[in-house]
Amino acid sequence: MLETPLPKSIATVCLSGSLPDKMEAAASAGFQGVEIFEQDLLTHDGPPEGIRAMAEDLGLAITIFQPFRDFEAMPEPQRRRNMDRAERKFDVMQALGTDLVLVCSNVQPAAMDDPARAAADLREMAERAAARGLRVGYEALAWGRHVNRWRQAWDIVRRADHRALGLILDSFHTLSLGDTLDGLAGEVPGDRIAFVQLADAPRLSMDVLSWSRHFRDFPGQGELPIAEFAREVLRAGYRGPLSLEVFNDEFRAAPARRIARDGHRSLIWLDSVLAGPSVPASPLPAPPVLGGVExxxxxxxxxxxxxxxxxxxxxxxxxxxxxxxxxxxxxxxxxxxxxxxxxxxxxxxxxxxxxxxxxxxxxxxxxxxxxxxxxxxxxxxxxxxxxxxxxxxxxxxxxxxxxxxxxxxxxxxxxxxxxxxxxxxxxxxxxAPGALERVDHVAHALAQGQMEGFVLFHRAVFGLEPAPPMDLPDPQGLVQSRAMADPSGRVRMPLNVSESRQTATGRFVSAIAGAGVHHVAFSTPDAAAFVAGRAAPMLTIPGNYYEDLAARFGLDDRLLADLERGHLLYDRDARGGEFVHAYTVSFEDRFFFEVVERRAGYADYGAANAGVRMAAQARARPWLPAPRD
Amino acid sequence: MLETPLPKSIATVCLSGSLPDKMEAAASAGFQGVEIFEQDLLTHDGPPEGIRAMAEDLGLAITIFQPFRDFEAMPEPQRRRNMDRAERKFDVMQALGTDLVLVCSNVQPAAMDDPARAAADLREMAERAAARGLRVGYEALAWGRHVNRWRQAWDIVRRADHRALGLILDSFHTLSLGDTLDGLAGEVPGDRIAFVQLADAPRLSMDVLSWSRHFRDFPGQGELPIAEFAREVLRAGYRGPLSLEVFNDEFRAAPARRIARDGHRSLIWLDSVLAGPSVPASPLPAPPVLGGVExxxxxxxxxxxxxxxxxxxxxxxxxxxxxxxxxxxxxxxxxxxxxxxxxxxxxxxxxxxxxxxxxxxxxxxxxxxxxxxxxxxxxxxxxxxxxxxxxxxxxxxxxxxxxxxxxxxxxxxxxxxxxxxxxxxxxxxxxAPGALERVDHVAHALAQGQMEGFVLFHRAVFGLEPAPPMDLPDPQGLVQSRAMADPSGRVRMPLNVSESRQTATGRFVSAIAGAGVHHVAFSTPDAAAFVAGRAAPMLTIPGNYYEDLAARFGLDDRLLADLERGHLLYDRDARGGEFVHAYTVSFEDRFFFEVVERRAGYADYGAANAGVRMAAQARARPWLPAPRD
Missing domain, CATH: 3.10.180.10 (2,3-Dihydroxybiphenyl 1,2-Dioxygenase, domain 1)
Structure with missing residues (x-):
C-alpha cells in the first residue's frame, strides 16, 4: 500500500518519569518523533529551548505540542483571553521548535454550539499561528461539549478555510463512540489531515472520559479496529506521522524504556497489518504457520x-x-x-x-x-x-x-x-505408548502490568489472537484471564494476572519471582480413562460441585458418578461441545498439569470451573516426593 | 425509629478465603447471620450439613442461600428443568438449615417478557418450597433481561400471590439505576419483603454489571444514598436482617477478619444514621463536635x-x-x-x-x-x-x-x-509569635486496598464526610485521592493511594512500611510573607509552571513574580476563591510540610498543582541535617 511506512511518534504522556526520561526512552526504542504533552513540560525544571536541544541530540522530531484545551466558541471576555493564551503557547512552541499545536474540542459548559463561531475563532488562531510559521490542528474529543465526531471537526476546519489549520484524527475518540472513518478518503484531502494519533483499548462499557484516561493501550493490545482506522487515514492520502497517545495507569507506572519498546513494536506490527501478508511491500516477514508445541x-x-x-x-x-x-x-x-x-x-x-x-x-x-x-x-x-x-x-x-x-x-x-x-x-x-495426544495449552501467570505487553508480543511475533478478557474467582481474589490462540488452535496460551498476591496466580508469581508457565494442559481422547490408569496425584474436587453439575446440566447419574470418581470437571458450550478435564496438584506449589478431553469442537478452557479448581488448589498440599531410604 | 436495630448479616462473597474462613470472620466481627453464596458452597470440600453445624457452633444464622439464577419465564423444556433444579437446591437448603432462597431476575436471551408467566413459575416454585417448609424471595437484578426494577419484581410477586414468596430488595440494584424506594411503604406490606441486601458504591459511569461485580463497597464507603434506601425499607415495616452483599476486588483479596469488621462497622454506623443523632433510641453516642487538630x-x-x-x-x-x-x-x-x-x-x-x-x-x-x-x-x-x-x-x-x-x-x-x-x-x-494559624489539613498515604476502610472509619467515628475521588498525576503513576473533612472544615484529611510503588505516595508507604501521615499543611494569612521570612528548604517549582499560570489565569506580572520568587503554587476556584501554597522538601524522603493561604472561602487543596508538586518531589533531594563537626 505504501512504499515506506509513515514516521512513528509517541506522546510523552504514554511513558513514566521526567520529560528527559521519556524522551530518552522514546529515542532508544527507535521512535522518530515525540508529542510533547504540556503537563510534562510544565513540570520540567528547565527552559523549552533545552528540550529542543535534547530532542535534536536524540534525533527526535517534536511532532506536536498538546493539548490546547477549551479554545473555540467561547463568549467574551474568554474569547479574547484565549487568543492571548494561544500567543503565549506559540512562544513556547517556537522555543521548543515544533510548528504544530493540537486544539481539542471545547468541553466547557460556557462553550457555544455555533460551528460558524468555532470556525471563525480557529481561523483567527490559525492566522496568528501562520504569522509565526506555525500551524494548528483541531481534534474532536469524544466528550467534547458540542463537537465530538470527526465530521463535525472537519466541517469546522473546512469552514475556517485557512492553510495553517488542519484536522487531527485520534483512533480512540472515533472508535470509542462506535464511529468509523468511512467516507474520510472522499471528503478530506490528505494534506488537510494535520496529524493522526493512535490508541487501542479493551472494550469496556464505561463513560468514555474515564475509559480514555485510564485504559487506553497500544495498537494490537486492545479490542478496537485500529487497523481499519489507519487504513482509512492512508486511503485519504495522509502522509504525516502515526503517533501513539495512550493514557494507561499501568504504563505510567512501568519502566519507560519497556513501554516505549512495546509502543514501537505495536506500530511496526500495524505497518505489517496495513500492508497485508501477501503484499510485497510488507515491511515484515509473514508470521510463522504454527504446528503446535514440539x-x-x-x-x-x-x-x-x-x-x-x-x-x-x-x-x-x-x-x-x-x-x-x-x-x-x-x-x-x-x-x-x-x-x-x-x-x-x-x-x-x-x-x-x-x-x-x-x-x-x-x-x-x-x-x-x-x-x-x-x-x-x-x-x-x-x-x-x-x-x-x-x-x-x-x-x-x-x-x-x-x-x-x-x-x-x-x-x-x-x-x-x-x-x-x-x-x-x-x-x-x-x-512410547500413552493416551496423550499433544500439548493442548500452556497457561502463563503474569505479574500486574504485564498483560498488554504479553498480548502484543504473541500477537505480533506469532500471530496468536487474543480472546476477550474474563474474570476468574480465586478464593483470595479475582484473576483476570485472556486466552490467546493461533487461527488453527494448535497453539493456545491463556494469560492470567491477579492484583492479589494470595491467589493461585499471585502465589506462583511470588514463588518464581516473575512471570512464567503456570500450568500445561495435555489433550487426551478419554480423560476418564487417563486418570483411571495413572498414579498421578490429582486435585480433589468436592462433592458439592457434582451436586450442582447435576442441577445445571441434567447429566445422567452414571456420567456424574464417573466424573466424581475421577475428580473430573465438566463444561458444555452453547453448541453442545463438551469439555472434560482434571488437574494434578502442584509440583512444589509451583506449576501443575491438566489433562483435557475436547468433544464436538469445544474451543474454550472450562472457565466456569476455574473457581472450583482454584479453591481446591488453595486447600491442596503440593506434591512432594516420597522420602528416600 | 426502631427500638432495636435489625439483625445484621453478611454474604460470604464479601470475604476472602474458604467458606469456613469466611464464616469464622463473620462471627468474630459480631454478625448474627451469613448469606451463603452458592459458589462458596460448591468449592467447599464437605457436606452442607457440616456447614450447618459450624454455623450453629459460631452462633450464626444462615439467613439465605443465593443466588438461584435464570429461573422464571423460560420456554419448555428449560422450564421443567428449572423446576428440577429448584428441587435439588431445596435439598441443599434443607441440609444447610436455611429456609430462604434468593431468585434473581432472569438474564437469559431466551427468557420471555411475560410477567404473568414469571408469576406462575414463581408460584409453582413457592408451592414446592412451601411443601418443605421453605420460602422463595424474588429480586430484580439491575441488568435483568426483562425485570430490573423493584416495582416490576413486586408486580410479579403480587400476581403470584403465594405466602411462601416474597420480594427481595438490594440497594445497589435500585440505586445504581437512579431509582429510589419512593412509594414502597404504601405499596408493599412489610411482611412481604423477604430480605434486604445492602451495598454502597462509588459513582462510576460504567456498565452496571461490571460496576456491581467489582466496585461495590460497604454502606458509608461509597456515594450512593444508602441511608435513604434503608429508611424506606423500615418505613414499609420490614423487620428482617439487613445483609451486606458486596462484590469488591480488593475486599476479596484482603484478610477476611478486617473486611468483616469493616462490614459490621458500616451497619452499626447505618443504624445511627437511621436513628438520627437527636432521636433518643439512637444506638450510638453522637459523633464529636470537632474543634481542629490540637x-x-x-x-x-x-x-x-x-x-x-x-x-x-x-x-x-x-x-x-x-x-x-x-x-x-x-x-x-x-x-x-x-x-x-x-x-x-x-x-x-x-x-x-x-x-x-x-x-x-x-x-x-x-x-x-x-x-x-x-x-x-x-x-x-x-x-x-x-x-x-x-x-x-x-x-x-x-x-x-x-x-x-x-x-x-x-x-x-x-x-x-x-x-x-x-x-x-x-x-x-x-x-510564641508566628505566622501559622492552625493545622489546615493532614494528608495520609495509604497502601492499596485501604481507602474504603479509612473512609468508613473517619466517617463513622468522627463524622468526617468524604469528597468524590479524584486522580492526581505523579510522574511515576496515578495517585487516587479522596479528601475528608468535618462539616465546619476544622479537620481536613486528604487520603491518597497509588497502585504504583514509585509515586510519592507509593514511596512513602514503602519507606514507612505502612500507611501514615504523608504531609501536614499549616494555614497562614500570608504565604508569600511566610516563605520569605523562613529559612526552610522549600520545594523548587519550575519556571514553565508560571508561564502556564499566566496563560491560564491572566495574573498580573507582579503577582506572578512574587509567586515564582517564593516557589508558591496558585489556584482559583469557580467562585473566585484563591489558594496560595508552598511545600517543603521531604524530611528524609518521608513526610513533608505545606503552608497554605486560603482566600475568599477557597475550600479545596489545589489539586491542579499536584502534578507539578509531585514532579518536583521526584527531582528534589530530601532534607538532611548539616554535618556536625
Missing part, C-alpha cells in the same frame, strides 16, 4: 530433576532419551515431549538460579524458522542461540517478555528430528 | 528528634516545652503544636521501631472525649490509654486503621490545658 523445557538441578521425573512417571510419562552432550533428559508420552535440563552453566541453569524449577523454554513448530526469527528481530525482540555440541542441530530462539526462550523448530526440515540428532533415544521410546 | 505527635529517637527539631526551626517553630516525666518535646508556632516523642519503651518508641520517624498520633479537639470514646468503642474500634506520670492529664485515644493513635482532647474542659498540666513550658512559649 516440547517444553524445564530448568531443574539434579535433585529437582529426579523429583520432577518421578512426578511425570506417575502421570504416565517415560524417560525416552538422554542428550548427547548435556545433562538433559527427554520425557515423552504419546505426542508430548518434556525436556528436563539440569546442565550446569547453561541458560537453563541461569533460569533455575533465578526462578527455581520452572519452564525455561517452549518450542513451537513453525513452517520456516529463519523467517520467524527475522520477523521477531524486526519487531524489536531479542533472539538467542545455545552453544552446540558436535553434530547437534541449531535451534534459533526468541526471548519472550518473561525472559524464557521460545525455540523455533521446523519439523521435517531435514530427515532427522531434533530428537534423533541431539539425543540418545532409548529403545522403543519413539513408540 | 497537636501532631512524631515518633523519633534522640538523633532523629534533633534533626526534626532543626527542620522545624528552619520553618519558624520554637521549642516551647519539655514533658514533665518523659523525653517528649513540644514545638510550637502560632496555633500549631507539634510533639516530638523519643521516650524509650513508650507507644511512640514501638511505632518508631516499626516505621521510623513518622507521625504516631494526632490529637483532635472534641466537645466530649468520653462520648467520642464510647462511640468509637461501639463502632468496634480499639482504644488506648498511655501510662501517666504524677498529676498528668489522661488523654483517651482511638486507634486508627493505620495503627496510629487519635487522641481526644477537650480544650478548656478544666482550667489548665494539657500543655500546662503535662509540660514544663518555656518562658514566653505560650505567646
Amino acid at each position: 516440547f517444553l523445557e524445564f530448568a531443574v538441578d539434579e535433585a529437582k530433576g529426579r523429583e520432577l521425573g518421578g512426578f511425570l512417571s506417575n502421570l504416565g510419562f517415560r524417560l525416552a532419551g538422554q542428550h548427547r552432550s548435556k545433562s538433559v533428559e527427554l520425557w515423552r508420552q504419546g505426542g508430548v515431549n518434556l525436556v528436563l535440563n539440569s546442565e550446569p552453566d547453561s541458560a537453563a541453569a541461569g533460569h533455575f538460579e533465578l526462578h527455581g524449577a520452572s519452564v525455561c523454554a517452549t518450542a513451537l513448530r513453525v513452517d520456516d524458522a529463519t523467517r520467524a526469527l527475522s520477523r521477531a528481530e524486526a519487531l524489536l525482540c531479542s533472539t538467542w542461540r545455545e552453544r552446540l555440541g558436535e553434530g547437534e542441530r541449531p535451534i534459533p530462539a526468541v526471548r519472550a517478555p518473561d525472559g524464557t526462550l521460545i525455540y523455533l523448530v521446523e519439523p521435517g526440515a531435514e530427515g532427522r528430528s531434533i530428537w534423533e540428532s541431539d539425543f540418545h533415544l532409548l529403545p522403543g521410546a519413539a513408540e | 497537636f501532631l505527635e512524631f515518633a523519633v529517637d534522640e538523633a532523629k528528634g534533633r534533626e526534626l527539631g532543626g527542620f522545624l526551626s528552619n520553618l519558624g517553630f520554637r521549642l516551647a516545652g519539655q514533658h514533665r516525666s518523659k523525653s517528649v518535646e513540644l514545638w510550637r508556632q502560632g496555633g500549631v503544636n507539634l510533639v516530638l516523642n523519643s521516650e524509650p519503651d513508650s507507644a511512640a518508641a514501638g511505632h518508631f521501631e516499626l516505621h521510623g520517624a513518622s507521625v504516631c498520633a494526632t490529637a483532635l479537639r472534641v466537645d466530649d472525649a468520653t462520648r467520642a470514646l464510647s462511640r468509637a468503642e461501639a463502632l468496634l474500634c480499639s482504644t488506648w490509654r498511655e501510662r501517666l506520670g504524677e498529676g498528668e492529664r489522661p488523654i483517651p485515644a482511638v486507634r486508627a486503621p493505620d495503627g496510629t493513635l487519635i487522641y481526644l482532647v477537650e480544650p478548656g474542659a478544666e482550667g489548665r490545658s494539657i500543655w500546662e498540666s503535662d509540660f514544663h513550658l518555656l518562658p514566653g512559649a505560650a505567646e
Whole structure:
C-alpha cells in the first residue's frame, strides 16, 4: 500500500518519569518523533529551548505540542483571553521548535454550539499561528461539549478555510463512540489531515472520559479496529506521522524504556497489518504457520530433576532419551515431549538460579524458522542461540517478555528430528505408548502490568489472537484471564494476572519471582480413562460441585458418578461441545498439569470451573516426593 | 425509629478465603447471620450439613442461600428443568438449615417478557418450597433481561400471590439505576419483603454489571444514598436482617477478619444514621463536635528528634516545652503544636521501631472525649490509654486503621490545658509569635486496598464526610485521592493511594512500611510573607509552571513574580476563591510540610498543582541535617 511506512511518534504522556526520561526512552526504542504533552513540560525544571536541544541530540522530531484545551466558541471576555493564551503557547512552541499545536474540542459548559463561531475563532488562531510559521490542528474529543465526531471537526476546519489549520484524527475518540472513518478518503484531502494519533483499548462499557484516561493501550493490545482506522487515514492520502497517545495507569507506572519498546513494536506490527501478508511491500516477514508445541523445557538441578521425573512417571510419562552432550533428559508420552535440563552453566541453569524449577523454554513448530526469527528481530525482540555440541542441530530462539526462550523448530526440515540428532533415544521410546495426544495449552501467570505487553508480543511475533478478557474467582481474589490462540488452535496460551498476591496466580508469581508457565494442559481422547490408569496425584474436587453439575446440566447419574470418581470437571458450550478435564496438584506449589478431553469442537478452557479448581488448589498440599531410604 | 436495630448479616462473597474462613470472620466481627453464596458452597470440600453445624457452633444464622439464577419465564423444556433444579437446591437448603432462597431476575436471551408467566413459575416454585417448609424471595437484578426494577419484581410477586414468596430488595440494584424506594411503604406490606441486601458504591459511569461485580463497597464507603434506601425499607415495616452483599476486588483479596469488621462497622454506623443523632433510641453516642487538630505527635529517637527539631526551626517553630516525666518535646508556632516523642519503651518508641520517624498520633479537639470514646468503642474500634506520670492529664485515644493513635482532647474542659498540666513550658512559649494559624489539613498515604476502610472509619467515628475521588498525576503513576473533612472544615484529611510503588505516595508507604501521615499543611494569612521570612528548604517549582499560570489565569506580572520568587503554587476556584501554597522538601524522603493561604472561602487543596508538586518531589533531594563537626 505504501512504499515506506509513515514516521512513528509517541506522546510523552504514554511513558513514566521526567520529560528527559521519556524522551530518552522514546529515542532508544527507535521512535522518530515525540508529542510533547504540556503537563510534562510544565513540570520540567528547565527552559523549552533545552528540550529542543535534547530532542535534536536524540534525533527526535517534536511532532506536536498538546493539548490546547477549551479554545473555540467561547463568549467574551474568554474569547479574547484565549487568543492571548494561544500567543503565549506559540512562544513556547517556537522555543521548543515544533510548528504544530493540537486544539481539542471545547468541553466547557460556557462553550457555544455555533460551528460558524468555532470556525471563525480557529481561523483567527490559525492566522496568528501562520504569522509565526506555525500551524494548528483541531481534534474532536469524544466528550467534547458540542463537537465530538470527526465530521463535525472537519466541517469546522473546512469552514475556517485557512492553510495553517488542519484536522487531527485520534483512533480512540472515533472508535470509542462506535464511529468509523468511512467516507474520510472522499471528503478530506490528505494534506488537510494535520496529524493522526493512535490508541487501542479493551472494550469496556464505561463513560468514555474515564475509559480514555485510564485504559487506553497500544495498537494490537486492545479490542478496537485500529487497523481499519489507519487504513482509512492512508486511503485519504495522509502522509504525516502515526503517533501513539495512550493514557494507561499501568504504563505510567512501568519502566519507560519497556513501554516505549512495546509502543514501537505495536506500530511496526500495524505497518505489517496495513500492508497485508501477501503484499510485497510488507515491511515484515509473514508470521510463522504454527504446528503446535514440539516440547517444553524445564530448568531443574539434579535433585529437582529426579523429583520432577518421578512426578511425570506417575502421570504416565517415560524417560525416552538422554542428550548427547548435556545433562538433559527427554520425557515423552504419546505426542508430548518434556525436556528436563539440569546442565550446569547453561541458560537453563541461569533460569533455575533465578526462578527455581520452572519452564525455561517452549518450542513451537513453525513452517520456516529463519523467517520467524527475522520477523521477531524486526519487531524489536531479542533472539538467542545455545552453544552446540558436535553434530547437534541449531535451534534459533526468541526471548519472550518473561525472559524464557521460545525455540523455533521446523519439523521435517531435514530427515532427522531434533530428537534423533541431539539425543540418545532409548529403545522403543519413539513408540512410547500413552493416551496423550499433544500439548493442548500452556497457561502463563503474569505479574500486574504485564498483560498488554504479553498480548502484543504473541500477537505480533506469532500471530496468536487474543480472546476477550474474563474474570476468574480465586478464593483470595479475582484473576483476570485472556486466552490467546493461533487461527488453527494448535497453539493456545491463556494469560492470567491477579492484583492479589494470595491467589493461585499471585502465589506462583511470588514463588518464581516473575512471570512464567503456570500450568500445561495435555489433550487426551478419554480423560476418564487417563486418570483411571495413572498414579498421578490429582486435585480433589468436592462433592458439592457434582451436586450442582447435576442441577445445571441434567447429566445422567452414571456420567456424574464417573466424573466424581475421577475428580473430573465438566463444561458444555452453547453448541453442545463438551469439555472434560482434571488437574494434578502442584509440583512444589509451583506449576501443575491438566489433562483435557475436547468433544464436538469445544474451543474454550472450562472457565466456569476455574473457581472450583482454584479453591481446591488453595486447600491442596503440593506434591512432594516420597522420602528416600 | 426502631427500638432495636435489625439483625445484621453478611454474604460470604464479601470475604476472602474458604467458606469456613469466611464464616469464622463473620462471627468474630459480631454478625448474627451469613448469606451463603452458592459458589462458596460448591468449592467447599464437605457436606452442607457440616456447614450447618459450624454455623450453629459460631452462633450464626444462615439467613439465605443465593443466588438461584435464570429461573422464571423460560420456554419448555428449560422450564421443567428449572423446576428440577429448584428441587435439588431445596435439598441443599434443607441440609444447610436455611429456609430462604434468593431468585434473581432472569438474564437469559431466551427468557420471555411475560410477567404473568414469571408469576406462575414463581408460584409453582413457592408451592414446592412451601411443601418443605421453605420460602422463595424474588429480586430484580439491575441488568435483568426483562425485570430490573423493584416495582416490576413486586408486580410479579403480587400476581403470584403465594405466602411462601416474597420480594427481595438490594440497594445497589435500585440505586445504581437512579431509582429510589419512593412509594414502597404504601405499596408493599412489610411482611412481604423477604430480605434486604445492602451495598454502597462509588459513582462510576460504567456498565452496571461490571460496576456491581467489582466496585461495590460497604454502606458509608461509597456515594450512593444508602441511608435513604434503608429508611424506606423500615418505613414499609420490614423487620428482617439487613445483609451486606458486596462484590469488591480488593475486599476479596484482603484478610477476611478486617473486611468483616469493616462490614459490621458500616451497619452499626447505618443504624445511627437511621436513628438520627437527636432521636433518643439512637444506638450510638453522637459523633464529636470537632474543634481542629490540637497537636501532631512524631515518633523519633534522640538523633532523629534533633534533626526534626532543626527542620522545624528552619520553618519558624520554637521549642516551647519539655514533658514533665518523659523525653517528649513540644514545638510550637502560632496555633500549631507539634510533639516530638523519643521516650524509650513508650507507644511512640514501638511505632518508631516499626516505621521510623513518622507521625504516631494526632490529637483532635472534641466537645466530649468520653462520648467520642464510647462511640468509637461501639463502632468496634480499639482504644488506648498511655501510662501517666504524677498529676498528668489522661488523654483517651482511638486507634486508627493505620495503627496510629487519635487522641481526644477537650480544650478548656478544666482550667489548665494539657500543655500546662503535662509540660514544663518555656518562658514566653505560650505567646510564641508566628505566622501559622492552625493545622489546615493532614494528608495520609495509604497502601492499596485501604481507602474504603479509612473512609468508613473517619466517617463513622468522627463524622468526617468524604469528597468524590479524584486522580492526581505523579510522574511515576496515578495517585487516587479522596479528601475528608468535618462539616465546619476544622479537620481536613486528604487520603491518597497509588497502585504504583514509585509515586510519592507509593514511596512513602514503602519507606514507612505502612500507611501514615504523608504531609501536614499549616494555614497562614500570608504565604508569600511566610516563605520569605523562613529559612526552610522549600520545594523548587519550575519556571514553565508560571508561564502556564499566566496563560491560564491572566495574573498580573507582579503577582506572578512574587509567586515564582517564593516557589508558591496558585489556584482559583469557580467562585473566585484563591489558594496560595508552598511545600517543603521531604524530611528524609518521608513526610513533608505545606503552608497554605486560603482566600475568599477557597475550600479545596489545589489539586491542579499536584502534578507539578509531585514532579518536583521526584527531582528534589530530601532534607538532611548539616554535618556536625
